[in-house]
Amino acid sequence: MKNLLILGAGTSGTMMANHLRPKLNKKEWKITIVDQYKTHYYQPGFLFLPFDIYTENQVKKVGGKFIPKEVNYIQKKIEQILPNENKVQLEDQTLSYDILIIATGSKIAPDEVEGMKGKNWHKNVFDFYTYEGALALRNKLRTWQGGKLVVHITEMPIKCPVAPLEFAFLADSYFTKKGMRDKVDITYVTPLSGAFTKQTCSNSLSYLLKEKNIKLETDFAIEHVDNENNKIVDYAEKEIDYDLLVTVPTNMGDEVIERSGMGDELNFVPTHPNTLQSKEHQNIFVIGDATNVPASKAGSVAHFEAETLTDNILLFINNKPLKEEFDGHANCFIETGHNKALLIDFNYEQEPVEGTFPFAGFGPLKLLKESIFNHWGKLAFRWIYWNMLLKGIAIPFVSRNMSTKGKKI
Amino acid sequence: MEAVLAGIKVIVTEDGYLEDFSNWNKEIGNEIAKNEGIEMTDRHWEVINWIQEQVKAGTALSVRGVKKSGVVDIKEFYALFPGGPLKVSTKIAGVPKPKSCI
Numbered sequence: 001m002k003n004l005l006i007l008g009a010g011t012s013g014t015m016m017a018n019h020l021r022p023k024l025n026k027k028e029w030k031i032t033i034v035d036q037y038k039t040h041y042y043q044p045g046f047l048f049l050p051f052d053i054y055t056e057n058q059v060k061k062v063g064g065k066f067i068p069k070e071v072n073y074i075q076k077k078i079e080q081i082l083p084n085e086n087k088v089q090l091e092d093q094t095l096s097y098d099i100l101i102i103a104t105g106s107k108i109a110p111d112e113v114e115g116m117k118g119k120n121w122h123k124n125v126f127d128f129y130t131y132e133g134a135l136a137l138r139n140k141l142r143t144w145q146g147g148k149l150v151v152h153i154t155e156m157p158i159k160c161p162v163a164p165l166e167f168a169f170l171a172d173s174y175f176t177k178k179g180m181r182d183k184v185d186i187t188y189v190t191p192l193s194g195a196f197t198k199q200t201c202s203n204s205l206s207y208l209l210k211e212k213n214i215k216l217e218t219d220f221a222i223e224h225v226d227n228e229n230n231k232i233v234d235y236a237e238k239e240i241d242y243d244l245l246v247t248v249p250t251n252m253g254d255e256v257i258e259r260s261g262m263g264d265e266l267n268f269v270p271t272h273p274n275t276l277q278s279k280e281h282q283n284i285f286v287i288g289d290a291t292n293v294p295a296s297k298a299g300s301v302a303h304f305e306a307e308t309l310t311d312n313i314l315l316f317i318n319n320k321p322l323k324e325e326f327d328g329h330a331n332c333f334i335e336t337g338h339n340k341a342l343l344i345d346f347n348y349e350q351e352p353v354e355g356t357f358p359f360a361g362f363g364p365l366k367l368l369k370e371s372i373f374n375h376w377g378k379l380a381f382r383w384i385y386w387n388m389l390l391k392g393i394a395i396p397f398v399s400r401n402m403s404t405k406g407k408k409i
Numbered sequence: 410m411e412a413v414l415a416g417i418k419v420i421v422t423e424d425g426y427l428e429d430f431s432n433w434n435k436e437i438g439n440e441i442a443k444n445e446g447i448e449m450t451d452r453h454w455e456v457i458n459w460i461q462e463q464v465k466a467g468t469a470l471s472v473r474g475v476k477k478s479g480v481v482d483i484k485e486f487y488a489l490f491p492g493g494p495l496k497v498s499t500k501i502a503g504v505p506k507p508k509s510c511i
Contacts, residue, residue, distance in 0.1 A: 112473070155471050161509045191472065192509055193496050199423060201511040219493030221472050221483070235472075235487045250473060264468060265477040273467065294469055296510045330510065344511060352511055 002029050004313075005088060005097035007078055007256075009035035011043075011390065012288030012302040013103035014066045018392035019310040021068040024317075032072040032095060034088070038063055041131055042385055044299065047163055047335065049134040050141055051174045058382065060131065066390045078104070081260040083281045099283050099313060102269055104256060106159055106289035106297055108133075110249035113154055115225035125225060125245045128167060129159065137246065141174070146183030147243030152232060154222055155191050157266075158251045159289055159297040162344075164188070165195060166335040167246060172212040173337030187215040189232070189240060194218055198351045201344075204368050208336060251297070253290055268292035273348065274324035276309045283316075285309055294348065295328040303389055304329040307400040310392075329402040331357075333378035341374035343367055347402040353409055358397040360406035367407065415440045426499070426506050430464075433503030442501045445490075449501075453489055456481050457502045464504040470495055471507075 004020065006013045017033050024031065045059030067073045079089040081100070088095045108129045110117040116125065126140065127133035151168045158164075168188045175181040188195055188209070195209055195216055196202035209216055223235045231241045253267030262269055262280070270279040271291035278284035287309050288302040295301045308326040315322055328348030333341045343365045344352035356363040365374055388395060412421045415436035420428040425441070427433055438457060442449045459480045463470055472495065476483050490497040495507050 155473060156507060156509065157469050157471070162511060165511075190509075191495075192507060193424075193493065196511055197506070197508040198511055205511070219496060221487075221494075223483070235483050236491070265474050266471070292468065294467065332510075334511070346510065 001027075002098040003096055004029055004031045004099045004101070005095055006031070006033040006101045006103060007035075007081070007088065008103035008105055008254075008288075008290070009033050009037075009040070009063050009067060009073070010103060010105050010288070011299050012105070012290075012306060013101070014040070014063070014390050015303065015306040015392050016101055016103065016287065016309065017067055017071045018390065019306055020313065021070055023310065023314060026070060030072060031070070032074060033067060034074045034076060034078055034090065034095075035063065036075060036077040038075055040066060040390075042382060043129075044160070044385070045382060046128055046131065046134040047166055047170070049131075050128055050137040050167075051170050052138060052142070053170075054382075056135065061386065078256045079259070080256065081262060083260070083262065083278075083284060086283065097283075099285070099316065100281075101309070101313075102257075102262075102278070102284065102286045102290050103288050104254040104290045106251045106253050106268070108249040109252040110247075112250040112252075113222055113225060115227055116154075116247065116249060118225060118227045120225075120227045120230075124230065124243065125227070125247065127247060127249055129163075129248060129251075140244070144244060146175075146180050148185045148187065148241055149244045149246065150187050150189055150232070150240060150242035152189040152220075152222070152245060152247040153191060154248060154250045157297060158248050160332075161296055162332060162334045164190075164246075164248050168214050169208065169212060169337040170335055172214060176338075185215070186213070187217060187240065187242075189217040189220050191221050192218065200351055200353050201368065204354060205342070212337065251289075257290070264292055266292075272324075273328065274326050275312055275322040276305055276326060277312070277316075277322060285313065285316075293326075293328070296330045296332070298330055298332055299385065299389065300331045301329070303395070304331075304400045306392065307394070325401065327401050329400065331398065333374055333381065335375065335378060336370050339375050340370040340372055341378045342370055343374045343377065345402060345407070350402060350404070350407075350409070353407050355407040357406055358403070363406075422506075424506070427503040430461075430503050438501050438503065441503075445497050445500065447490065447497070447501070452481070452485070453501075456486065456489060456498055460498055460502045461504060464502070469507075470499065 040063035048054040076090040122136040126137040257263035257267040271286040273293040289297040355367040
């Protein structure tokens, strides 16, 4: 019996278990998946939780429900990967593998910035990239009387790079509905050179900030959070005051990657961008947020990666050359508030452009343009996530590689 | 769009980044630096070399990466390339500007 071991039962790991179990001979291959947490969160929902658009129960389910029965599911902490011995140490047992899939994701590391996780953490300094953070922020917003709201990105790369911008748009919408928009001053602070860094997006979307009266601070590389005076200070000694800071801390790969000596300076695993094989070890593959590939860290990317990776694992088992197929394809809805959303579809090479999706001319979704239909798409996506995506069911008309059909290139 | 840098015709983006790194040489780097108001020193070049190595290796650039590189600390990085050091240093290095997905 050979062993295929998956580390992490988040979006990527769960999808890989579902893809591979029916394709691998049960008499030859045992599949094991390890994750210490029993709850599976719908992370895109963390954007909606603070604004009371989603409830707690809409963004979490018991993870085991989505793991196929014929897969050995172990809920234990992963201590260390020993890639030269083909072994993984858990808290109280050691597993051997023939093939390893690393799907340990990424998470916020607020300790990386002085003062961020200080005395005001989850009091007037919040993240919304964790369930706890999004929930604490919701409770704060329910009674907040207004003031200076600063939406801030610490540094790239981050999971779902558009989420902070969506947060600012939804905040505008939320406070408008509450009849207190005039009491809230919203500033978007980014370490990049603009809210939109690609020319086509910048041309098409810059109106959004103006229309929603959101102020912009660019090239801000935070040095510390000053909890005494409620301000963030950057390395050039620029200071920005806030009453309420909503920050996206540094995102890093899991500590187990660091403990195993397998990551870069942010604990992401060096991975071939087109095959998803580890650059160091032939029988190790990496998927989703855990990789260092220059694609967005997003569920849609993991979904497209999973299709290519499934094929490549079967090729690897049969000693055939891997397909250099994955193209960095991402497909993301972007909430712009007031029940509208944008859709972007892009890859390593092709920047987001205007057009229709998935069908040329017809759509029904519009690329890089606000529409109510796109917003419905985003809301429908939660159902698709729980019922199709995690189970490894292909999404109709959306191919793993980006299509140029309908795009104005 | 076309631009002439250090006597060589090159293609640059609207905000002045080289489209093709293979056109880059030290003179071009010097001229971009001058346009940004920076007089290049050995320290500047050490940072530029490190950035070019990272980009060749396919590693995403981050301030944290610079901090952990051991080449320069962040205070000095800011002092060397004032006003958005990653933005300015990548331009001089002839590599793409750090971007988000939109």
